[in-house]
Amino acid sequence: MTSRGVVGSQGGRHDESSGTAAPGAMSDSLAGAAGSDASAPLDASGARTGDGSASEEPADFDPARLHEWLDSDARDTRERVLVLLTSEPFRYVDPRDTLAYRETVLQWCRALAREGFGALAFPEEFGGANDVAASIAAFETIAYHDLSLLVKYGVHFGLFGGSIFLLGTRRHHERYLHDVATLALPGCFAMTETGHGSNVREIETTARYDVDTGEFVINTPSPDARKDYIGNAALHGRLAVVFAQLHTDTGDHGVHAFLVPIRSADGTVLPGVGIEDCGLKAGLNGVDNGRITFDTVRIPRDNLLDRYGSVSEGGAYSSPIDGAGRRFFTMLGTLVAGRISIACASLSAAKSGLTIAVRYTDQRRQFGPDGGVEVPVLDYITMQRRLIPRLATAVALDFALKSLVRSFAHRSDDDTREIETLAAAAKAWTSDWTVETLQECREACGGQGYLSSNRIGALRADTDVFTTFEGANHVLYQLVARGCLTEYRDQFGELRLWNVARHIAARAATRVAELNPITTRRTDIDHLLDPDFHDAALRYREDRLTASLARRLRQRIEDGMDGFDALNECQDHAVFLGRAFAERFILEQFHAGLRDCPDAPSRRILGRLAALFGLARIEAGADWYLETGYIDAPKSRAIRNAINDLCRELRPSAPAITAAFGIPEILLDAADPAIG
């Protein structure tokens, strides 16, 4: 038995704190200060804006029209997924009965497979649509529903199926893709080991080619080498893509992927395979994560996914790619879709949280002028500050991620590396931001936000691990920073990095000289809201941080420091650069995208949101901008005031902006399981 939904469905007055809510005591000091004189200036508690109250001055854009335009890529897929997700069988379930929850999630995955959503990225001959953009759109849409479903779906169709498709060759496709697409053959993606997460290249699982039998022998040589946190492993997976060090009689060839059966069709774990349940987690308990060990498990030679490396019957190794390192990164690079998908799904979760929090704070009233009616809490500037720049950020990310998906879908070999850098930046920035955003949404909804009858708590707990899986964000930002440095390298050919750095430093000097003292001091509103100002500020930061990082690395290396140590000394700099890169990209895509919007009122609101996003990023980096002299102190204060003004201006439109996300009501409405 479950009953449904709370927020927004019981009128506008829910509670925002529990226990002794003595913050009413905030009026104490001033009530005291003014004695009992009712006309005393400050005896009321809280505050309100002069011009905002619920639904006053709503923007004149049509949320439905804006939504239709924003979600026009793969619209048909999005709509079909939503039809399924809002159907009766997809009603949310009680997460506490872990076994039942896992079974339900499996059945949901099967339902998605039946509609063909698991095969969208595969070629048509294998039942797919050959449409990776539609596949990511489906993933993004599923993220409006239960996130255990999202992750299980992603593990099976994306990671397991995707690696067979991308790392395997025709015989693997013919043999497996159909069964992957229908979920007839549930699979695992067994890369991470207990001892090696971020540093995949050092995984220890071995695959030794036995020339006598023509088989690979898979082994877990140490406790640290067990495959860990593997989705679908604890219960449902039958076949695993296992990443292991390939050894032949002629030598070691680095990490390769192998298809290793782990369970029979009836679910029995196969001989030589050890499986352990990862147990309860802080979230995502509908996914059966497990640990896998291998003791002399033999698989046919054909089970090597051999697109980038193969072993002949006689044991000869060959690869179309020279160098174990390059081969390894080519293999990993094929999985960049996963990071883009995580970014898109994070954004969907944040949109759900923002929709719930905006609705709640638009209706919930607390405090007000003496003798007057209480004020909706979204009229308070601190609440606006909490939510409205995040609304702008959600829209900015919507443009940036959709643009990235399009680039990815139409990528050529030439821009592979750039897309890898963008995917790392997008995943890290979006997932960090989503966790913070859901926390703000929870607090904005007070005690109400803490109840499971409200979805925010589950969204918060489930997305938490997005910041560390598919690459820990701090490590990804360093990858992005390397991408920034490499971009310069590419212009100069195969120079050693510290030679390149000289060029970068020269370019930076030019840029710094470009700093215009008048611009540094301009505080007029036309300038402050000018998209060119925002673009230039974010671009300047990225360029300057790239140049100074290159300079610092060069200096250390010239002083004889080991490269590894040099980089660690500048690691915080690299992470900062990675974030700056992400923000520049997001703003740039927002500006590029909104120019194409055919509807003038929509374009107008998008322009205001872009201004708010741009200014909010500059404000968040104000210490750096002040430190470098890019802005002066009066300008920093003017930016803060301009953000406050934009928040007040946009506040009446906030509910309409969340409506433009287009999340079906029933998906925002959490299950409220009975306790007993």
Next chain:
Amino acid sequence: MTSRGVVGSQGGRHDESSGTAAPGAMSDSLAGAAGSDASAPLDASGARTGDGSASEEPADFDPARLHEWLDSDARDTRERVLVLLTSEPFRYVDPRDTLAYRETVLQWCRALAREGFGALAFPEEFGGANDVAASIAAFETIAYHDLSLLVKYGVHFGLFGGSIFLLGTRRHHERYLHDVATLALPGCFAMTETGHGSNVREIETTARYDVDTGEFVINTPSPDARKDYIGNAALHGRLAVVFAQLHTDTGDHGVHAFLVPIRSADGTVLPGVGIEDCGLKAGLNGVDNGRITFDTVRIPRDNLLDRYGSVSEGGAYSSPIDGAGRRFFTMLGTLVAGRISIACASLSAAKSGLTIAVRYTDQRRQFGPDGGVEVPVLDYITMQRRLIPRLATAVALDFALKSLVRSFAHRSDDDTREIETLAAAAKAWTSDWTVETLQECREACGGQGYLSSNRIGALRADTDVFTTFEGANHVLYQLVARGCLTEYRDQFGELRLWNVARHIAARAATRVAELNPITTRRTDIDHLLDPDFHDAALRYREDRLTASLARRLRQRIEDGMDGFDALNECQDHAVFLGRAFAERFILEQFHAGLRDCPDAPSRRILGRLAALFGLARIEAGADWYLETGYIDAPKSRAIRNAINDLCRELRPSAPAITAAFGIPEILLDAADPAIG
């Protein structure tokens, strides 16, 4: 069946991300950049400090000795609580079986009551120790264990028992305190209503005095007036302290507290009382939160807790305090112990998280120089930046909160208001910081941190609501800001605020004139690490923000703006001031406390931690300090570098610092319930 513990118990190599951990790909660009030249400068991934590695150069202080000194207040109570918490019956349980979990938590509370921990704050004649400091120390210590236990214990003994003690009179004490202390009479604290959390003064529940029968009649006049989120209400509470608007035939007298029986001894809900379960929550599911409504529930006249207001048999109202507003805030003010306790408990939860995360990152190795052994991840500067300033902050808070507890325990009527301001600041700052800290700890432990076998996830979920209960933090910061303004008022008597503001502005002008251009520019390490610099910087910020807030309010009010609107326009300013006040107080208490430390090596490490905390707060506010000209750009950069250096210097001591928290091993070791 539960199995125990993970972190730190399986050697040093756990995983830090799950799924495709392709961040190993971070070496891609530069491996590519350098071709396959193994001697290329930057082909290794990650980084390490030049001088740090696990257990190299540990500090020379004795953690046990430091712990003993830090926890010397109420040491006997702390030790006795720990003996109980580490005993077999207090083994953690599976949180998913909600009913069993709630029952276990009740039994744990009973065990605490049997040892007398529920009565510590009560007078000796009622079985207590008359020792509020010991009572808070017990609460702080319980927070090393399951936080549902903490909250249920706090609701019954602190809020329910505390309000009978503080708002009731002798006859209430004689009749109830013994049964409260033994938990023979489980109780609720029914203040918050669905429609009113932060704004308690506007609650709608009514208590009408019926002169004919000599009874009060309690009613819930509207759905918004139901008591909500009430701990102990759904299952175990028998008597509730109900806050309601007191009406007599002669008029309305504002909010008062009444003792209302809600269940009989056998657990049957009494006639006229309606109870509903709040259902599943994002955390704290061992607490039976519920909603209560009253339909013409009659209680004897004696059940009014009448210390601050009473009704005679004939219906005449009298109070020792003039004015409903002042009376209301006096009643709420008596509950300030709750806020101090929440701050202390938040810190305990953060200490648990930091202990787990430091231990994990000290042992977990990932990446390293080519051909070399992998490096403990705490050797990376980004990981140090994540955890080590937070270690310093935990120690700073330890001093600040213990000092606050001592002031509270020895308070006089004169400093009541100051302690209220401090309690609000301490609760808001500490609970915000704890939530952020546990998030960083989770991410520092990667996938391992997401498993329930690690305690961090539960700590994170359980402490989340601390930011909004007992007063939403944003509202509390405004209360603090009003306290800052009032402090000035007190110096000038009963002036109207905008007159006061003139004095404040004058004082600010003096302060600003004090800005010394040489100090603004000093970047030598002696100055940067000088505690006087840190104190002066935090104090300057608080003073200047107070003065400018006063000026802004005055200006608006002089322009004819309503006080409520004026305050909203400056609300973000007030919140910023509230935070600045908290940080100044924390640093000041850290400095004052460490001077008393009798052990020189301990004092030395505390001095370094104080320097790190002080600098980290200045760095976090660098935008403001640069904007006001308090520091210049080179100094801002020098501060950043000094923090990095302190992090590197303190890194080898990090495990010993967490050892000085003195948390028993078994409490850090989470239950890992079987899934099936």
